[in-house]
Amino acid sequence: MGRFIVRRLIGAIGVLFVISVLTFLIFQAIPNGDPAQRIGGRTANAQELAQIRHEWGFDKPIYVQYYKTMEKILTGTVVSYSQDINVMSEIRRGLPATLSLAIGAGIIWFTLGVFFGTVTAVKAGKFTDRSLTVLAFLGVSSPPFFLGALLIYYAGYKANIIPLGGFVPFTNSPWEWFRHLIGPWLVLSVLFIGIYSRVLRSTILDTMHEDYIRTARAKGLTERQVLIRHTLRNSLIPIVSLWGLDFAAVIGGGAILTESVFNLQGVGQFAADSIQRLDVPPVLVITMLTAFFVVLFGAIVDIVYALLDPRIRLTG
Amino acid sequence: MSVGTGTAGTGTEFSAELFVQGAELPPGIGPYRLAWRRLRRNKAALAFGGVFLVIVVLCLLAPVYASHIAHTGPNDNHITEMINVGGKPTSVVSLIGIPIGPTWHSKFFLGADPNGRDIAVRLLYGGRNSLEVGFVATLITMVLATIVGLVAGYSRGLIDGTLTRALDVIWAYPVYILGVALGVSLALGGIGPIHGNSLLVPAFVIGFVFIPYVAKPIRGQVLGLREREFVDAARVQGLSHLRIMATEILPNLASTIIVFIPLMLANAILLEAGLSYLGAGVQPPNPSWGTMISDGVNNIPAAIHLVLVPGIMLVVAVLSINVFGAGVRDALDPRARVRIGR
Numbered sequence: 045m046g047r048f049i050v051r052r053l054i055g056a057i058g059v060l061f062v063i064s065v066l067t068f069l070i071f072q073a074i075p076n077g078d079p080a081q082r083i084g085g086r087t088a089n090a091q092e093l094a095q096i097r098h099e100w101g102f103d104k105p106i107y108v109q110y111y112k113t114m115e116k117i118l119t120g121t122v123v124s125y126s127q128d129i130n131v132m133s134e135i136r137r138g139l140p141a142t143l144s145l146a147i148g149a150g151i152i153w154f155t156l157g158v159f160f161g162t163v164t165a166v167k168a169g170k171f172t173d174r175s176l177t178v179l180a181f182l183g184v185s186s187p188p189f190f191l192g193a194l195l196i197y198y199a200g201y202k203a204n205i206i207p208l209g210g211f212v213p214f215t216n217s218p219w220e221w222f223r224h225l226i227g228p229w230l231v232l233s234v235l236f237i238g239i240y241s242r243v244l245r246s247t248i249l250d251t252m253h254e255d256y257i258r259t260a261r262a263k264g265l266t267e268r269q270v271l272i273r274h275t276l277r278n279s280l281i282p283i284v285s286l287w288g289l290d291f292a293a294v295i296g297g298g299a300i301l302t303e304s305v306f307n308l309q310g311v312g313q314f315a316a317d318s319i320q321r322l323d324v325p326p327v328l329v330i331t332m333l334t335a336f337f338v339v340l341f342g343a344i345v346d347i348v349y350a351l352l353d354p355r356i357r358l359t360g
Numbered sequence: 361m362s363v364g365t366g367t368a369g370t371g372t373e374f375s376a377e378l379f380v381q382g383a384e385l386p387p388g389i390g391p392y393r394l395a396w397r398r399l400r401r402n403k404a405a406l407a408f409g410g411v412f413l414v415i416v417v418l419c420l421l422a423p424v425y426a427s428h429i430a431h432t433g434p435n436d437n438h439i440t441e442m443i444n445v446g447g448k449p450t451s452v453v454s455l456i457g458i459p460i461g462p463t464w465h466s467k468f469f470l471g472a473d474p475n476g477r478d479i480a481v482r483l484l485y486g487g488r489n490s491l492e493v494g495f496v497a498t499l500i501t502m503v504l505a506t507i508v509g510l511v512a513g514y515s516r517g518l519i520d521g522t523l524t525r526a527l528d529v530i531w532a533y534p535v536y537i538l539g540v541a542l543g544v545s546l547a548l549g550g551i552g553p554i555h556g557n558s559l560l561v562p563a564f565v566i567g568f569v570f571i572p573y574v575a576k577p578i579r580g581q582v583l584g585l586r587e588r589e590f591v592d593a594a595r596v597q598g599l600s601h602l603r604i605m606a607t608e609i610l611p612n613l614a615s616t617i618i619v620f621i622p623l624m625l626a627n628a629i630l631l632e633a634g635l636s637y638l639g640a641g642v643q644p645p646n647p648s649w650g651t652m653i654s655d656g657v658n659n660i661p662a663a664i665h666l667v668l669v670p671g672i673m674l675v676v677a678v679l680s681i682n683v684f685g686a687g688v689r690d691a692l693d694p695r696a697r698v699r700i701g702r
Contacts, residue, residue, distance in 0.1 A: 062529045070545050181686075185626065185678035187633045187650075190671040193657045201661040298534045301634050305657065312536075316638050319540045322548075327541060334534040 049343070056339040063335045064328060068110050071324045079125045079324065117329055126321045131329050135311055138297075141211040142310035144221065145303065146294040149229045153236035154287050160237060161244025161283070162276060168249060176241070183238030192231045192305035199227065209307035224306075232302045236290060240283055247279040254278075281352055285345045292341035296334025391615075391692075398691035405687020412680035415673070419491055422484035430467060430478050434485035435645045438476035443467055458662045471665045473655060479669055486647035486670060487677070490629055493563045493642065497628040498621060500567025505574035506617060510605050512575070513582025524579070531572040536638070539569050539631060543640030557643040562635055566628045574620050581616060585609050615692045622685025626678045633674055649674040 080088075080096040088096070097103045101112050116122040120132045160180065164173045199205045206227045212220040251257065252275060260274045297303075297311035304313050311330055318326035399405060426433055443450060445463050453459045459472040462479075469480040512523040530538070542565045547556045554560050585591065586609065594608045629649075635641030636650025637657070644651060649670045656666030 058525075059529055059532050063533055066529070066533070067541065070541050181679055181682050182675070185630075185682050186675050187630055187637075187653070187671075189634070189637050189657065190653055190667065190674070193653070193660060193667045194671070197660050197664050197667070293534055296534060298536060300536045300540070301637065304638065315537055316540060319537070319544050320639055322544065327537070331534065331537050331541075334537065335532045338532045338534070 045347075048346075052339075052343040052346075056336070056343070059339055060332055060335055064114065064332055065110065067328050067331050068106075068113070068324065071322060071327070072106060079322075113325060113328065117325070117332075122325045122329065124318065124323050124326050126318075126323045131326045134314060134326065135329065135333070138309060138311040138314050140213055141308040142295065142297060142299075142303070142312060144211070144214065144225055145228050145232065145299060145308060145310060146291060148225055149232040149236075149294065149299075150287070150291045152229055153233035153240065153290075154283075156233065157237045157240025158244060158276075158280070158283065160241035162248065162271070164241060165245045165248035165252075166271065168245070173245075180238040180241050183234040184242075186234065188231050188235065188299075188301045189305040191234060192227065192302060195227045195231060196306070209305075211308045211310070224308075228302050228306045228308060231306075232294070232299055240286065243286065244279060244283050247282055248275055251275050251279045277352075281349060284348060284352070288341040288345035288348070289338060292337035293334060296337040297330050298334055395615075395688075395691040399687055402687040402691065405684050405690075408680040409684035409687070412677060412684060415487065415677050415680070416491060419484050419487035422481070422488055425484055426481045430469070430481045432467075432478050432481060434477065434482045434647050436477060438472065438478070441476065459659075459666070462665060470669050471663070473652075473666055474659060474663070479652075479666070482647040482652060483649075483669055483673060486649050486652050487673065489559055489642055489646055489648040490632055490650065490674070491677075493559055493566065493632045493648070494625050494629040496560065496563035497566035497570070497632070498624045500564060501570045501574055501624050501628070502617060502621060504567070505571045506578060506610075506613065508571065509575040509578030510582055510609065510613070513579040514586055514601070514605050514609065516583070520579075523575075527572040527575055530569070531576075535569055535631070536634060539565055539635050540638050540640040542568070543635050543638075547640065547643055557646070559642060559646070562632055562641045565635070565640075566631050569631070570624055570627065574624065577620075578613060578616060581613060582609055585612050619685070619689045619692060622681050622688060626681040626685065629674070629678055629681075649677075 080093045080100065080102055094103075101109055104112075113122065117131075120130075122131045123129065124131050124134070160176055164176050164180075167173045195206070196208055200208045207220075207224050210224060212224050214221040257270060257274055260270045265273075293299075297315050299310075300312040300316045302308075302312075303310045304316055307313070311333070315327060315330040318330070422434075432438065440453075443460075443463070445460070445465070450460060453472060453474060453476045459474050459476070460468055462471045463469060468478055470483065471479045473479060473482070508523055508527070512520045512527075543562060546561045546565060591604060591608055594604045599608070632641050632648060633650030633653065636648050637654040639654075642648035642651050652670035653667055653674070656663070656668075656670065659666050
């Protein structure tokens, strides 16, 4: 176990390093992408630009620039190009919205995904299975910003049930917090529910043919006991691993579309806005944050895997 | 007996089990004939495949519709014009900027946008762009992912380690952040001789982002295939590594590749829409379903048809690819009877 964690940690640091270098290079490669121009604004003359370049270190070789930026990120003092604001405090400001979105949606999509997956597997081939399968395909095929726009229009403008966007912290008003998040939760969950229920359905159907299921039935267990204790427990393993990775991506700001269409002002929306301003420092930090969560949850999922299934050994 | 290759659920365990199943059928039937027979029985998959084909044809006919029915181009402004709707003249875009809704006539069949452009014409041209980006991106993903997966799985060792690490990096990179970052940066700079507002830029970005999702399972399958007897036989015959990869292993990957094509096409079209929504996909004034929905979202609540028309079209197109793709997968999967029969 200890060796596994250490190896994973080293791997994670390697991945984060390469990702940060790549992100830095993507934005360096842009022609007309001179950050001094954006800091100085349109009115800056050549002399002022030169001074900005000197102050920010843009006249230094690229590896020095990278080193300086990373140093600032790791000490938490990194500042964005366009507005001269501290990136870390900006991310901290967006984190409550993103966390609320991720946790609520994560619970919804896991519960409903497992529920629909189990129902479709048990009723395989019947009408319930077919109609839920159609719904699952619809969920997988709908872009979140389209669903979000429809929800805002019909449930927001027309029916006045949900607000038109924005985020209210839980500590201000739990009810308003819930009202502002119910739309984003549903929209973000739809896609994942579609995927999870399909995956779980086929895993359960495969598991049903295992010998130990026949043994369980032969022991005289009821169908319900067989389903919950034996079939479902083993079929949930791939779902748990999927959930870990998707959840990590959403926490790290991966739900850009949902955050943008509902104007949640979370980490993902901050990333999208920063990219459009070609503002490298926030993009760099958020990318590394997301990748960090993905790698971290990947390792956690592997550990949970080993706990759920004694046949799996932790390597690499 | 089983050809288990460690690639869960991609319908890869092919030849051995199929021949066992084939024994019940008339002699000499190949795996692909068998798959085709199964697909032909799946009426829902065929119907949705037909829907997608219709959408493709309609979008290809966009110039015909534009010049013979609507008499306007995708980027032509009619913002100040009046048209006849049900006998009375109506502004295409009202004085407070609200565009006309669907007229169900040859002109502005599905309404206009705030710039006075014909939505139906833009929908078809936009579909051409969305589908073109989708197809080119899928081609890029499939070709590169097959090469990477094949080389990594076949050579193992250092090359495999390096390629797998590279895939891990792209994979850990959040799809939308990588897509938007590459999209914005390349839209400004272009790729070499390719101009920044070319459709090839989003196609390249999307194709690149999805490589690990295909390359990883292919690598896993190749790892299993290279240990099989027919590869040993080829090696003993003195075939070169390149030849073994191309003529011995690649044909065995065909079913996996076929299964991935519709899946990737659907995802590529969805990602194009997402990137366009965030301003990092197809660049205006070029229409695409994504840019059209994005325009519409900015015009809520004045004109919901701006969101509905391209949105429904996009969902129908992606849905039909997904259902057809699932049918193809079930047909190629030897365990298909277990999956759909019960």
